[in-house]
Amino acid sequence: MSITILGVNHKTAPLSLREKIAFTNEIVDKALYSLYQHPLVEGCVIVSTCNRTEIYLSYEHDTDFLKLKQSVEIWLGQFHHVDIAQYQNAIYWYEGRQAVEHLMSVASGIDSMIIGEPQILGQVKTAYMQAQKNHCLSLTLEKLFQKIFHVAKTVRSETNIGANTASxxxxxxxxxxxxxxxxxxxxxxxxxxxxxxxxxxxxxxxxxxxxxxxxxxxxxxxxxxxxxxxxxxxxxxxxxxxxxxxxxxxxxxxxxxxxxxxxxxxxxxxxxxxxxxxxxxxxxxxxxxxxxxxxxxxxxxxxxxLQKTVESNLQQRSIAAKQAQYIIQEQAEQFIDWLKARQAVNFVKQYRNNAEHIKKELEYKALNAIKQGANIDEVFAEFSHKLTNKLIHAPTQTLLQAATHDCDDCFKVLSKGLGLKEH
Structure with a gap:
């Protein structure tokens, strides 16, 4: 599963545009329910404040991302009854690690109009709880937001991002x-x-x-x-x-x-x-x-x-924001590693399930042949031959494709994974 963000904020759009696609408390439940019904969306969270509207989505790894982007933008326009074309220069999309780092920056107050302002973390937590209440959280989003809250707490405790007056x-x-x-x-x-x-x-x-x-x-x-x-x-x-x-x-x-x-x-x-x-x-x-x-x-x-105090403190917050970026980058890498590992586990499960299906199918045929009086040794030999061929078919084809397409790195990884040695 993968992560992406659609957003509009104070840096990309004036208030006159932002207010047209804002999600008030009265309509956010309806919006979550509507978006969650989208066939390409596995999970969703909506954060909407005076300075930003951002939609956090999880989707299957093999989804057509361009199709997802286009359809979600159309949904946004239809939900708010606006011409989404007027937002093309204001909308941003972040995907994968960039999306994770962005959300960590938002929750930590680094992406705010006033660096380090604490209100945004509460707003992100509220958005998370609304998605949870509406059963719109995938496991990936659940894990991501728990990570986000941990990172925001770490940034607050290990840097001076919120220590000084900023207004x-x-x-x-x-x-x-x-x-x-x-x-x-x-x-x-x-x-x-x-x-x-x-x-x-x-x-x-x-x-x-x-x-x-x-x-x-x-x-x-x-x-x-x-x-x-x-x-x-x-x-x-x-x-x-x-x-x-x-x-x-x-x-x-x-x-x-x-x-x-x-x-x-x-x-x-x-x-x-x-x-x-x-x-x-x-x-x-x-x-x-x-x-x-x-x-x-x-x-x-x-x-x-007072302005001199604010300006001095904003400079100190900017220094703290740079320190926070190191924390965010490290934590984002940890989450992406978890996401990759989870995807690998899913592939392993699928591979094991395929092998189990092949085995059971051949076992069923072999048992039927024995019940009908076939020679047990011959049935066993045929079962072993077919089982071996079916299990090695996909890896063999993949090896051949890697070799013929001059993908040396792929070939080496596959060879090592199959326990093969170079001669």
Whole structure:
């Protein structure tokens, strides 16, 4: 059995194309069932995220691969009701070892938009469990995905692929966590309700802060964000009065002028008895006046400060990714060796079954001849002669073909396998 991958990702196709062939949770079961009915497909798994849609397939070793590719692409187009011709420059196919290495890279976060991001491994595991639930896993895919999960764990433990901050939002949360150790006692104010603040709120949620306040120009836009993290909503003018109640302020609005000034923070510090505060300003133009850096007990980080951290850490992740490639190459070779051995075992079983069939067929004829009164010695001699001829026929023909087609390596392997010696 062999492995192949059909895929489209953020490197090969824009979002406008990717979203048309994405598999949502609501339709992935139907897609798996439909694809598994394909006569050339022995097993299938579908991974679909915002950055990629990939279909992992196993198929019989002697399958017409070109026919498989064409028919699966047609299936993909028909399932999503799209003209698959518009995807020809975006679709990639990987086969055999290349497919195995690619899946290992995906699960390890090396092929992600942000190198080393951990979410993809969970998404791959979910895809595997969905295929398992729908009984779409072949033994080959079962073994491959177990290997994949082992490799991803090894890459995480033996390299620094996920050790450093790789997004501005996560960097902001990491700074807050490092500056303050007792998060259940801390209060946070998020200024703004856009995409960046929403992403930060998702990172903040697992840390269990005491109270979160969302300050925004319009209450309606803040409602959705507040519901995600069980936050209090205030208006922007209320910030001056509520600043004394929070320890961390993270801001990202589209305001053309600063929202938080030096004087406001000075009054806040007096009201807080100079307990330290952290301001993270992700806005351009700035939401927080730069001059608050002159105040004691205040820590201010801007988008540039965080971006430098991210860029430095991405460089370290790139180094770790190269280290991970060595792990992936070694593990991929081990899996391919297992696959080859399994194919060899199947051929051996088939060869033994053929020999057993020949033996039983000749035994049946010999026993019938004896029952009808034939001479036992003559029957035994004929049985031995025919059995020998039938068993050596295929190897003999293969030897002759290897010799006549000048395939010296094939001839030597066959000769050695049959126990023959050169004279």
């Amino acid at each position: 501005v939002a996560y960097a902001a949360c990491l700074i807050a966590r490092n500056l303050f150790t007792d998060t259940p006692q801390l209060n946070v104010m998020l200024v703004g309700a856009g995409e960046t603040i929403e992403l930060i709120s998702r990172y903040l949620k697992p840390h269990g802060f005491n109270h979160v306040i969302v300050a925004n120009r319009t209450r309606e836009k803040a409602l959705k964000l507040a519901s995600l993290i069980d936050a209090e909503i205030i208006s922007l003018p209320d910030i001056a009065n509520r600043l004394k109640d929070v320890d961390i302020v993270i801001s990202s609005t589209a305001s053309p002028l600063p929202i938080i000034g030096k004087g406001m923070v000075e009054r806040t510090l007096l009201a807080r008895n100079n307990r330290k505060m952290l301001f993270i300003d992700l806005a351009v133009p700035r939401d927080v006046e730069e001059e608050i850096n002159q105040l004691n007990h205040v820590h201010l980080y801007t988008i540039d400060d």
